[in-house]
Amino acid sequence: MLRRCVRRKIRSVSKQQPSSATAPPLGDMTSDEFRRYGHELVDWIADYFDHIEELPVLAPVEPGELKSKLPSAPPEKGEPMESIIKDIDRLIVPAVTHWCHPSFFAYFATSTSGPGILGELLTAAFDNKGILWRTSPASAELEEVALEWLRQMMGLDAGMTGIIYDTASVSSMHAIAAAREGVEQRIREEGMSGRPDLPLLCVYISEHAHSSIEKGVITLGLGQRGLRKIPTDKDFRMDPNALAAAIEEDKRNGFIPFCIVATVGTTSTSSIDPVKEIVPICEEHTMWLHVDAAYAGSAAVVPELRYILDGCQRADSIVVNPHKWLFTPFDCSVLYTRHMDLLGRAFSLVPEYLRTPEQANVRSGSDYGIQLGRRFRALKLWMVIRYFGHEGLAARIREHCRLARLFASWIQESPQWELMAPTPLALVCFRACPTIEGEPEEIRSKRLDALNEAIMHGVNATGKALFSHTKLNDKLTLRLSIGNIRTTERHVRQVWELMNEQLGLLENLR
Ligand code: PLP
Numbered sequence: 479m480l481r482r483c484v485r486r487k488i489r490s491v492s493k494q495q496p497s498s499a500t501a502p503p504l505g506d507m508t509s510d511e512f513r514r515y516g517h518e519l520v521d522w523i524a525d526y527f528d529h530i531e532e533l534p535v536l537a538p539v540e541p542g543e544l545k546s547k548l549p550s551a552p553p554e555k556g557e558p559m560e561s562i563i564k565d566i567d568r569l570i571v572p573a574v575t576h577w578c579h580p581s582f583f584a585y586f587a588t589s590t591s592g593p594g595i596l597g598e599l600l601t602a603a604f605d606n607k608g609i610l611w612r613t614s615p616a617s618a619e620l621e622e623v624a625l626e627w628l629r630q631m632m633g634l635d636a637g638m639t640g641i642i643y644d645t646a647s648v649s650s651m652h653a654i655a656a657a658r659e660g661v662e663q664r665i666r667e668e669g670m671s672g673r674p675d676l677p678l679l680c681v682y683i684s685e686h687a688h689s690s691i692e693k694g695v696i697t698l699g700l701g702q703r704g705l706r707k708i709p710t711d712k713d714f715r716m717d718p719n720a721l722a723a724a725i726e727e728d729k730r731n732g733f734i735p736f737c738i739v740a741t742v743g744t745t746s747t748s749s750i751d752p753v754k755e756i757v758p759i760c761e762e763h764t765m766w767l768h769v770d771a772a773y774a775g776s777a778a779v780v781p782e783l784r785y786i787l788d789g790c791q792r793a794d795s796i797v798v799n800p801h802k803w804l805f806t807p808f809d810c811s812v813l814y815t816r817h818m819d820l821l822g823r824a825f826s827l828v829p830e831y832l833r834t835p836e837q838a839n840v841r842s843g844s845d846y847g848i849q850l851g852r853r854f855r856a857l858k859l860w861m862v863i864r865y866f867g868h869e870g871l872a873a874r875i876r877e878h879c880r881l882a883r884l885f886a887s888w889i890q891e892s893p894q895w896e897l898m899a900p901t902p903l904a905l906v907c908f909r910a911c912p913t914i915e916g917e918p919e920e921i922r923s924k925r926l927d928a929l930n931e932a933i934m935h936g937v938n939a940t941g942k943a944l945f946s947h948t949k950l951n952d953k954l955t956l957r958l959s960i961g962n963i964r965t966t967e968r969h970v971r972q973v974w975e976l977m978n979e980q981l982g983l984l985e986n987l988r
Contacts, residue, residue: 501556515559522563523595527578527964534941535579537572544573575944580964581973584946586745586773586905587961591805593865597858598807607851610832611840614854618841621856624863625812631868632778632798635791638814641821641846642855646772649797649813650739651694652825652847654681656817657737657766657794658698659824666824670699678733682706682724684716684751686744688770704733713900714749714950716740722759729763737766740793742786743774746948746957747899747907750774753789760794769796772811776803777903780872783879786902803875803904803961806862810855821846878904878960881970885958888974894981898950904960907950910981927954929984936980943973 499511506512547569576582578589606614608621625640643649658665663676670676679700683691685707695705706728708721725735738760740751753769760767769790775798777783790796795815800806815821826845828837843852863871882904889895889908899907909930914922931947931954938944945958960970 498558500558530576530579533576535576535582535944536938537575539573544569580962580969581943582962583958583973584944586802587959588802589962590807591862591963593861594805594807594858597861601854601857604854606854608843608854609851610834610842612834617854617856620860624856624860627863633784634814637816639818640812640814643811643813644809646797646799646811647690649811650691650770651697653768653795653813654694654737655698655824656820659820660766661734661736678704680704680706680728680733680735682708682721682738684708684710686710686714686746687739687741688745691739714744714747716751718752718755725763735763735765737768739768739770742769742771748774748903748905750786750902757789757792767793769793772797772799773802774903777875780876800859805963806859810859874963881960881967882906885970898955906958907955909955912985930954930956932984933977933980937976940976943976
C-alpha cells in the first residue's frame with residue numbers, strides 16, 4: 479500500500495521524463511540529476527512518515543530473504559537511479575523494521591526527526607573527517623557549542639566537558655579507559671599482560687547494568703574477572719551497602735578498585751541507581767564514578783525530571799545518547815567528563831603527518847578516542863536543539879512520561895495484569911497474570927511466562943505494534959517503551975487493546 483503510494487508520489491513529483499541516465503564516464507552525478515533525485519527522495523521520506531502506520535512495524539521477512547533477492551555480484555556498469563529507487567520500494571522497505579513507526583514500543587523506543595534527518599543530509603554532503611581542528615573547524619567548534627547547550631539543558635555541572643562518539647558502548651569504554659589511565663600504573667606504556675607488579679583492577683556495576691559495560695571491560699583487557707556485579711534492591715537499584723562491602727573485600731585482597739559505573743535508567747526497567755549514596759563511596763576510595771544515562775539522561779532536560787541526575791553533578795563522567803530520546807538520528811552519543819586531560823592522556827598520539835601549528839590552542843577530536851576521523855554528528859544535534867528548543871524537547875519527553883503513566887494506570891486497574899517494576903520515566907514493565915484457583919506456584923510461574931511470551935509474539939505478529947521483553951526475578955516481563963516523536967495516546971490505547979485481545983484469545987484456547 480505504502481509502496482504503491484510512495485511510488486505514485488515519486489512519479490507525481492517527477493514531472494520530467496523518467497531518466498535512464500547512468501553515471502557519467504568520470505566525475506560525480508550531475509547537479510541536475512542530484513537535484514532531481516534529491517527532491518524526489520525528500521518527498522519519498524515525507525510520504526514515508528505520512529503513511530508509516532500502513533506498514534508492519536516488524537519487518538515481515540525471514541532470515542536470508544532479502545539477500546536471496548539481491549544479486550550476489552556488483553553491477554559491471556552503473557544503473558539508473560530510477561531502478562535503484564524502485565528496488566528500495568520493492569526490496570528494502572519490506573525488510574525494514576520501522577523504528578519510526580509510532581507503535582514501536584520495543585527495546586528503548588526512539589526516533590529520528592525532520593531537523594535531525596536534514597542535519598544528516600548536510601553531514602553527508604560536507605563529508606568532513608573531524609580528525610584535527612583544521613580538518614573541520616565547524617565540526618570541532620559546533621560540537622563544543624551543542625554539547626555546552628545540552629549540558630545546560632540537563633543541569634550538569636559546569637566543570638563537565640562533552641565529546642561525541644557513535645554509541646554509549648563506545649562512550650563508556652572511553653570513560654573506563656580514562657579512569658584506568660588515572661590509576662597511574664603506566665598501562666598506556668607497558669600494557670597489562672605479563673605484569674606481576676600489576677594487581678587486579680576492579681570495576682563495579684549493578685547486576686542490571688547494560689552489557690556494553692562488560693564488553694568495554696573485556697575490550698580494555700581488564701577481564702571479566704575484574705568485574706563485580708553488585709546486587710540490586712527490590713526496585714532494581716544498586717545496593718550501596720553491597721557495593722561498599724565488595725570494594726572493601728577487594729582491597730583486603732590487594733586488588734585495585736578503580737571505577738564504579740552507576741546506571742540512570744537501566745535497560746530492563748529504567749531503574750535509577752542511588753548515585754547520591756554511591757558518590758561518598760567513590761570519594762572514600764578515590765574511585766572514578768561513571769554514570770550510564772544513555773537512555774534516561776535526556777529526560778533531565780525536563781525541569782521536573784532533573785532529579786534523576788541527583789548526585790551526577792559530582793560524577794567523573796556521564797554518558798547520554800541523544801539518539802535514544804532526543805530525536806536525533808542514530809548515531810550520536812555524548813560523553814561528559816571533568817577529566818578531558820585523562821581522556822587525552824589515554825588516547826592522544828600525534829604523528830608528524832598530523833602535526834599542526836595551532837594544535838596547542840584548539841580541540842581535535844582524535845586526541846580523545848580511538849577513532850582518527852570522526853563524523854560531523856554535532857550538526858544534526860545542534861539543528862534538533864535549535865528547531866525544537868529546550869521547551870519543545872522537554873514537552874515531548876514529558877508527554878511520553880504521561881503516556882507511560884497512563885498505560886501503567888490501566889495495568890494497575892485491571893485484575894488480569896500486573897506491574898513488575900516502578901515506572902519512573904516512559905518504560906512500563908508488566909505482565910498478564912490471570913489466576914487459576916489452587917494452581918501450584920511453580921506451574922503458575924511457567925504458565926505465565928509462556929502466556930506472556932505468546933501475547934508478545936501474537937501482538938507483534940499483527941504488525942500493528944512492536945514491544946519486547948526482559949526477565950525480572952526470573953519472571954518473563956513485558957516492556958512497553960514510549961519514546962517515539964510520533965507516538966500519541968491513540969497508539970498507546972491501540973496496543974493496550976491488542977494485548978487484551980491476545981490475552982482473551984489465548985485464555986479462550988485454554
Ligand atoms: N546503556 C544503556 C542503559 C542502554 O539501555 C543501552 C542500549 O539500549 C546502552 C548503554 C548501549 O547503547 P548504544 O547502542 O548506544 O551502545
